[in-house]
Amino acid sequence: MISTLASALIDGLALSMLYFMIASGFSLIFGLEDIVNFAHGSFFMLGAFVSYEVVSYTGSFYLGLLAAGIAMAILAALVESGLLRRKFGNEMAIIMLTLGIMYIIHHGALLRYGAASSTYGTIPSYIQGTLKPGPIIINKYRLFIIVLGFIIAGGVFLFLNRTNVGLIVRAGIDDVDMAKALGANTKRTFTLVFAVGSALAGLGGAAAVGWIYASVDLGLNYLFFAFAIVVIGGLGSFKGTFYAALLAGIIHELFAYYIPFLAGPSLFILMAAVLLLKPEGLLGGATQ
Amino acid sequence: MRNLAKHLKSNSYPLATIGLFFALIPIFFYFNLPFADILTRIFAISIYALSFDLLLGYTGLLNFGQSLFFGMGAYITAYTLNWTEFNFMVALLFSLLVGAILGVILSLIVRRSFKGVPFTFFSLAFVMIILSMFQKRIFRPVSGGEGGILVPLPGILKSIWAIRVFEYGFLGLLAIGLLVAIYKNTRNFSLLQQVPTMLVSSGIIGGIFYFATEHLSYLESAASFERLTANRYYLTLSFLVAIYFLIRRVVSSPVGKVWQSIRENETRTEVIGYNTFNYKLLALAVSGSIAGLAGGLYAPYLLTVSAGNVFDPFITIRALIFAVLGGLGTLKGAILGAGIILLLEHFLNPLIGGWTSILIGIIFIFVVFSMPRGIVGELTVTGGKSFREMVREMVS
Numbered sequence A: 001m002i003s004t005l006a007s008a009l010i011d012g013l014a015l016s017m018l019y020f021m022i023a024s025g026f027s028l029i030f031g032l033e034d035i036v037n038f039a040h041g042s043f044f045m046l047g048a049f050v051s052y053e054v055v056s057y058t059g060s061f062y063l064g065l066l067a068a069g070i071a072m073a074i075l076a077a078l079v080e081s082g083l084l085r086r087k088f089g090n091e092m093a094i095i096m097l098t099l100g101i102m103y104i105i106h107h108g109a110l111l112r113y114g115a116a117s118s119t120y121g122t123i124p125s126y127i128q129g130t131l132k133p134g135p136i137i138i139n140k141y142r143l144f145i146i147v148l149g150f151i152i153a154g155g156v157f158l159f160l161n162r163t164n165v166g167l168i169v170r171a172g173i174d175d176v177d178m179a180k181a182l183g184a185n186t187k188r189t190f191t192l193v194f195a196v197g198s199a200l201a202g203l204g205g206a207a208a209v210g211w212i213y214a215s216v217d218l219g220l221n222y223l224f225f226a227f228a229i230v231v232i233g234g235l236g237s238f239k240g241t242f243y244a245a246l247l248a249g250i251i252h253e254l255f256a257y258y259i260p261f262l263a264g265p266s267l268f269i270l271m272a273a274v275l276l277l278k279p280e281g282l283l284g285g286a287t288q
Numbered sequence B: 001m002r003n004l005a006k007h008l009k010s011n012s013y014p015l016a017t018i019g020l021f022f023a024l025i026p027i028f029f030y031f032n033l034p035f036a037d038i039l040t041r042i043f044a045i046s047i048y049a050l051s052f053d054l055l056l057g058y059t060g061l062l063n064f065g066q067s068l069f070f071g072m073g074a075y076i077t078a079y080t081l082n083w084t085e086f087n088f089m090v091a092l093l094f095s096l097l098v099g100a101i102l103g104v105i106l107s108l109i110v111r112r113s114f115k116g117v118p119f120t121f122f123s124l125a126f127v128m129i130i131l132s133m134f135q136k137r138i139f140r141p142v143s144g145g146e147g148g149i150l151v152p153l154p155g156i157l158k159s160i161w162a163i164r165v166f167e168y169g170f171l172g173l174l175a176i177g178l179l180v181a182i183y184k185n186t187r188n189f190s191l192l193q194q195v196p197t198m199l200v201s202s203g204i205i206g207g208i209f210y211f212a213t214e215h216l217s218y219l220e221s222a223a224s225f226e227r228l229t230a231n232r233y234y235l236t237l238s239f240l241v242a243i244y245f246l247i248r249r250v251v252s253s254p255v256g257k258v259w260q261s262i263r264e265n266e267t268r269t270e271v272i273g274y275n276t277f278n279y280k281l282l283a284l285a286v287s288g289s290i291a292g293l294a295g296g297l298y299a300p301y302l303l304t305v306s307a308g309n310v311f312d313p314f315i316t317i318r319a320l321i322f323a324v325l326g327g328l329g330t331l332k333g334a335i336l337g338a339g340i341i342l343l344l345e346h347f348l349n350p351l352i353g354g355w356t357s358i359l360i361g362i363i364f365i366f367v368v369f370s371m372p373r374g375i376v377g378e379l380t381v382t383g384g385k386s387f388r389e390m391v392r393e394m395v396s
Helices: A002-033 A040-058 A061-082 A091-113 A140-162 A164-174 A176-181 A186-212 A218-233 A238-258 A266-277 B002-010 B012-030 B033-059 B066-083 B088-109 B116-134 B160-185 B191-220 B224-251 B254-264 B266-272 B276-302 B313-326 B332-352 B355-370 B374-384 B387-395
Strands: none
Touching: A002 A040, A002 A140, A002 A164, A002 A186, A002 A218, A002 A238, A040 A061, A040 A091, A040 A186, A040 A218, A061 A186, A091 A218, A091 B313, A091 B355, A140 A164, A140 A186, A140 A238, A164 A176, A164 A186, A176 A186, A186 A218, A218 A238, A218 A266, A218 B116, A238 A266, A266 B116, B033 B066, B033 B224, B033 B254, B033 B276, B033 B313, B033 B332, B066 B088, B066 B116, B066 B276, B066 B313, B088 B116, B088 B276, B116 B313, B160 B191, B160 B224, B224 B254, B224 B276, B254 B266, B254 B276, B266 B276, B313 B332, B313 B355, B313 B374, B332 B355, B332 B374
């Protein structure tokens, strides 16, 4: 009884962290330039595969995580400065361009991996197996995801609240025109945010490989998760995104353990409920 | 009668084109029958792309859950053919109705966020939930599991009478279209020039008729799969033509004008006094019914219907690529885009395999970047001149 509940909560927290890693970048990108990045889920999926490849070539788990983050940051910076920047202000064109990138990444991954799902061959021994304090069983890899997620959340929080660039980002989310008028270089900041956000997605994908496996389906699924989390938490609210990810992940795993039938649609139901009861999201109204 | 003559005159080129497509099938029989199947597929997918264009190009709604209608249409047709005594036409009617009902249900669910990106993701969630439900073990009797459910061949696709009706009916269409087009272009000729032109063209049309009759007598004795190919080709093409003219009629009606005004500025439309929710609901229902019909038509082509191959959101993304490549909000563009991309895939797949999809993605990004109005859009509005005028200028 207690052990099931504990496992559900641990799994829920780990899933929350994956949700958070994909949704935080999506939320920042949307908040700053009103860009809906349909390729965000594909960055998550691509990060998973990059990490998988690097780990299977070099055998180093942390190198894989790092490579996924860096590769996605570079790819995102190229996409942003080469394509998206020239179509700013044209919402439909931006949607089409990111869709095109998603289409290319999806089919590229299909070409290489097909319908197979892959996981790491080697991970460090201290995150393998389980911990058993009393009746509770804790999967060490999921614990690792939780720790990683909290570190990243703390890092992004500090970046937003303690650095000058973070100040510009927050100002831009609040009112981008005013931030520009006051002399902030929002364009360069946006490139940075786009790259960092995508790097977080790639890192999330890399972390997911050891638990839910890397497969091509991740792209579209996690794109939807990212959007749902951002809607639940409130557009443009970073704290809201974090709490919404916690809520959604834990609810999903509780359902998965006790009412498996409802686990799949749980996020959808949560999003629909939030939209009906509080359309601006859990913490959306606070900043305005 | 005069009205009809006027319509014939203003539509003689499209009529002749359509007739030409109908007349193609005898040629396929002599040269390359499988190619007719490619065109059949293009026609069915074009109907789906049209339903997508109706929503995005005319109402401004980007619906990622469009494959819900398509997939349900395919499943309903498969159910009807499997479990009831109704024939294919009734099955298609059911698919159409189910598509419309699902459109209404979807719009009632998303009523609070019925625009822009929230709607896109809501509809995507909707189709992904249905997809995952259909892949669950409990729903196996309904969904057919991994392998899907078999679609029995509809009787109409095997009948010889269907072929006769299609063949003669649409050859007649071709003849009328050609004659009217020739008459229109030779009106300024003197009588001395007009008579030989008409004689020559009548000769050509007669030749086509002779060719077709020969071919028909061949079909009477042809193997059943050949008859199947021909019937499927004709049936899908007829539906495409009917749907195309229907949508063209609807989008230029008062309702269609309100849709376009919602696309341009929804708040303003609402302020003028239109209940925009009702209009969007109607758009989604109409588009859903057409997508359902497309699914129903596609089912006998697929042979087996499984959740993975009819609910896949990438079907919708492909429809978007077709519509954007050809030109959003032009209708012709959706058909042209589907034709170009599917033919490209047909010819390139044996050479470069899966790289074709990546190439298509690159072409799509290029088109969005450098010709945002799409092929048809760029050709028809450049400098306010029509395509025909541009060609005429270039020649003279």
